[in-house]
Amino acid sequence: MPAHSSPIATLPLALLATGKALPGQRITATELDLKLGRPAGYTLAQSGIQSRHLADTQDDQAWLAAQALQDALRQGGIPPASIDLLISASAIPVQALPCSAAHVLAQANLPAGTPGFDINASCVGFITALHTAAALLGSGAYRRIAIVCADLASRGVNWQDPKSSLIFGDGAACVIVEKGNGMQRLLGFRQHTHPRHSALCEIRAGGTRRNPRSGMNDADFLFQMQGTRLFRQTAPLMQTLLADLLSDTGLTLDDIALVIPHQASHLGMSHMRERLGIASSKLVDIYATHGNQVAASLPTALHEAHLAGRLPQGEPAALIGTGAGLTLAALAWLL
Amino acid sequence: MPAHSSPIATLPLALLATGKALPGQRITATELDLKLGRPAGYTLAQSGIQSRHLADTQDDQAWLAAQALQDALRQGGIPPASIDLLISASAIPVQALPCSAAHVLAQANLPAGTPGFDINASCVGFITALHTAAALLGSGAYRRIAIVCADLASRGVNWQDPKSSLIFGDGAACVIVEKGNGMQRLLGFRQHTHPRHSALCEIRAGGTRRNPRSGMNDADFLFQMQGTRLFRQTAPLMQTLLADLLSDTGLTLDDIALVIPHQASHLGMSHMRERLGIASSKLVDIYATHGNQVAASLPTALHEAHLAGRLPQGEPAALIGTGAGLTLAALAWLL
Numbered sequence: 001m002p003a004h005s006s007p008i009a010t011l012p013l014a015l016l017a018t019g020k021a022l023p024g025q026r027i028t029a030t031e032l033d034l035k036l037g038r039p040a041g042y043t044l045a046q047s048g049i050q051s052r053h054l055a056d057t058q059d060d061q062a063w064l065a066a067q068a069l070q071d072a073l074r075q076g077g078i079p080p081a082s083i084d085l086l087i088s089a090s091a092i093p094v095q096a097l098p099c100s101a102a103h104v105l106a107q108a109n110l111p112a113g114t115p116g117f118d119i120n121a122s123c124v125g126f127i128t129a130l131h132t133a134a135a136l137l138g139s140g141a142y143r144r145i146a147i148v149c150a151d152l153a154s155r156g157v158n159w160q161d162p163k164s165s166l167i168f169g170d171g172a173a174c175v176i177v178e179k180g181n182g183m184q185r186l187l188g189f190r191q192h193t194h195p196r197h198s199a200l201c202e203i204r205a206g207g208t209r210r211n212p213r214s215g216m217n218d219a220d221f222l223f224q225m226q227g228t229r230l231f232r233q234t235a236p237l238m239q240t241l242l243a244d245l246l247s248d249t250g251l252t253l254d255d256i257a258l259v260i261p262h263q264a265s266h267l268g269m270s271h272m273r274e275r276l277g278i279a280s281s282k283l284v285d286i287y288a289t290h291g292n293q294v295a296a297s298l299p300t301a302l303h304e305a306h307l308a309g310r311l312p313q314g315e316p317a318a319l320i321g322t323g324a325g326l327t328l329a330a331l332a333w334l335l
Numbered sequence: 336m337p338a339h340s341s342p343i344a345t346l347p348l349a350l351l352a353t354g355k356a357l358p359g360q361r362i363t364a365t366e367l368d369l370k371l372g373r374p375a376g377y378t379l380a381q382s383g384i385q386s387r388h389l390a391d392t393q394d395d396q397a398w399l400a401a402q403a404l405q406d407a408l409r410q411g412g413i414p415p416a417s418i419d420l421l422i423s424a425s426a427i428p429v430q431a432l433p434c435s436a437a438h439v440l441a442q443a444n445l446p447a448g449t450p451g452f453d454i455n456a457s458c459v460g461f462i463t464a465l466h467t468a469a470a471l472l473g474s475g476a477y478r479r480i481a482i483v484c485a486d487l488a489s490r491g492v493n494w495q496d497p498k499s500s501l502i503f504g505d506g507a508a509c510v511i512v513e514k515g516n517g518m519q520r521l522l523g524f525r526q527h528t529h530p531r532h533s534a535l536c537e538i539r540a541g542g543t544r545r546n547p548r549s550g551m552n553d554a555d556f557l558f559q560m561q562g563t564r565l566f567r568q569t570a571p572l573m574q575t576l577l578a579d580l581l582s583d584t585g586l587t588l589d590d591i592a593l594v595i596p597h598q599a600s601h602l603g604m605s606h607m608r609e610r611l612g613i614a615s616s617k618l619v620d621i622y623a624t625h626g627n628q629v630a631a632s633l634p635t636a637l638h639e640a641h642l643a644g645r646l647p648q649g650e651p652a653a654l655i656g657t658g659a660g661l662t663l664a665a666l667a668w669l670l
Contacts, residue, residue, distance in 0.1 A: 011474055011476075057548065057549050057550070060544070061542070061543040061544070091432055091433075091434075092431050092432055092542055092543055093428065093431065093455075093541065093542035093543075094542045094543055094544050095537065095538060095539050095540060095541050095542045095543075095544045095545060096427050096428065096491070096538040096539075096540060096541030096542065096556070097426055097427055097457060097491075097536075097537055097538040097541075097558070097659050098426075098457040098533055098536070098537060098658070098659035098660040098661075098662065099426075099455040099456055099457050099460075099659075099660060099662070100455075100542070101455075101456075101528065101660075102457070102528055102530040102533045102659070102660040102661075102662065103530065103533065103544075105528050105530040106530035106531065106533060112529060112531070113527040113528065113529060114528060115526035115527060115528050115662075115664075116456075116528045116530075116662075117454060117455060117456040117460070117463050117526070117662075118453065118454065118455035118456070119452060119453065119454060119455075120428075120434040120435075120436075120452060120453035120455065121434055121436075121451075121452040121453070122432060122433040122434050122437070125434075125452070128452050131476065132467060132470075132471065134474070135467075135470040135471045135473070135474040135476060136467065136470045138470070138473070138474055139346055139469070139470040139473055139474075141346075141466070141470060141524060152543045154548075155543045155546055155548050155549060156431070156432075156546070156548075189476060191450035191452070192448040192449075192450055193436065193437055193440050193448065193449060193450050193451045194447060194448060195437040195438065195440040195441035195451075196441065196447070198433055198437045198438065198441060201432075201433070202430065202432055202433060203430060203431035203432040204430050204431075205430060205431060205541075205546075206428065206430050206431030206432075206540075206541040206542060206546070207396070207427055207428035207429045207430045207431065207435070207541060208396045208427060208428075208429055208430075208487045208490045209395070209396070209429050209430045209438075210430060211490055211491070211540075211541070211556045212553040212556050213392065213489075213490050213491075213556070214392050214490060215392070218547040221431070221546045221547050221548070223432070323433070324432050324433035324434075324437070325433040325434065325436075325437040326433075326437075327433065327434070327437065327450075327451075327452075
């Protein structure tokens with residue numbers, strides 16, 4: 001266990017509403033077989049995804065995030081003016097400058113001046129943002145925070161890569177939280193970053209590293225993943241993360257009533273479930289109808305569990321995931 | 336004043352150490368006159384900058400951030416293993432995926448697993464990160480946080496644009512904070528986002544909006560600014576921001592012993608100083624030797640004030656700035 005680890009005090013955090021948005025184009029496994037020139041059944045067998053939504057070139061990541069926010073406001077009957085902070089926690093930005101939160105706010109119909117900023121912890125940014133929101137609400141700086149995550153993985157998918165091209169879906173989700181009365185609270189939070197493996201999963205262009213001035217080609221805009229090596233590195237780190245979270249909180253895995261994982265891949269999720277010893281019935285799995293939506297996966301899975309009435313009351317749920325960086329994060333939330 | 340505004344409780348926050356790093360290449364105004372084919376004296380007269388540092392194509396934004404972190408650790412005699420969170424608050428990312436914090440951690444010599452994530456509020460991200468760090472430290476989640484900001488504006492400068500090409504400098508800075516005993520504390524924090532004006536100051540490529548798949552040309556990687564319109568929009572918003580901060584904290588401008596502004600431009604800073612009524616003697620101005628270092632400006636100015644022994648003890652200092660987004664932020668810190 002790293003020297004810096006320490007249990008956190010529990011943090012009040014109440015879930016008010018969730019929402020999601022998907023771009024218009026729904027692609028089934030059969031349609032993807034045709035697009036990629038594969039035999040019938042190939043995509044479903046390889047990816048475990050029946051259908052996912054993919055953006056067309058006109059779709060706008062920030063607009064999708066704003067739609068997810070509107071959905072959450074509507075579902076919760078929440079006045080837009082009561083949102084006093086917007087956190088955008090997508091993995092890929094809208095553009096290099098300014099921050100994506102500004103682009104979302106431009107389409108969000110919140111009062112002029114409403115502050116927004118980005119939190120980025122790659123694919124698990126939603127967990128980090130949720131924990132940060134709890135700390136900010138606890139400090140009294142804000143009263144009601146909307147977290148939005150939107151990713152258009154299709155803008156960076158390499159359709160020639162048999163492994164990564166099949167697993168992604170585009171989408172956005174929003175979660176609105178406030179401090180509440182302390183009945184609902186975070187019991188623990190852990191994030192570990194292992195940058196030694198960051199080249200296993202990346203998009204090299206977009207910032208100062210690869211641009212027209214520092215050398216760049218179109219392939220640098222494509223998502224690159226070394227899936228097998230990534231999985232080998234991640235699996236033991238995930239066990240440590242979960243052990244740390246349980247140790248911090250004094251919980252056992254049996255005490256966790258629902259596990260909401262990052263929807264990384266069919267294989268990745270099933271290996272993780274077995275390795276960590278999580279019962280299938282406790283797992284939120286929306287992968288077959290959404291794919292890996294990058295940072296939007298975790299809040300979308302939370303939203304679907306919420307809609308389905310699966311969020312446990314009075315028992316902790318856990319959010320857990322691993323992503324580019326490598327960044328691993330987990331939290332336990334008494335809902 | 337927007338409906339969502341509310342004063343915050345004071346938040347304990349102690350400054351432990353600061354550091355900075357600059358890329359190797361120092362360019363004087365005279366050298367820039369030659370590079371741009373301008374008459375002698377042009378650059379200094381137009382920009383007010385005597386010299387700034389510019390990265391060459393081999394320089395690495397994350398490495399520069401890691402150097403600033405090492406400088407802060409050294410200056411403060413702080414063991415690297417005592418840092419339990421790294422926040423990267425640069426305006427422009429290293430690359431589209433993963434987050435910049437992972438790249439900084441890869442070169443930072445902190446213990447394996449040390450968590451890191453990005454906060455992005457464009458040019459004023461340091462203020463937002465400092466406030467967020469205070470909330471996280473207050474919650475007990477972390478004990479000692481390093482905030483790093485590094486920007487290589489030169490990667491996006493349009494050397495053909497007479498206004499924006501002269502004002503930027505590259506660099507990085509780091510600030511290390513902990514909760515402390517409450518003597519040092521944030522007295523107030525405000526952030527306002529006005530996205531209606533976000534197109535006045537932007538880099539359009541780098542994310543999902545302009546990339547090879549959604550349409551892009553090399554010019555989309557260049558920084559675009561409509562300086563005069565930007566200034567006209569920003570000036571009254573800045574007055575509102577400062578008024579809100581003073582109202583929240585019950586302070587008057589006279590109570591603020593030192594003002595550390597974003598080093599936007601020579602003209603911008605002098606107009607702001609006059610409009611807000613800040614005495615020259617209270618202002619930290621490192622613009623002539625650093626230029627506008629985007630998100631690295633604010634922590635570099637804090638570092639220089641710290642080194643010069645100018646940070647007031649027992650009286651509040653203010654950090655204030657405006658940047659792309661438009662994002663405005665200010666805080667009052669009793670040091």
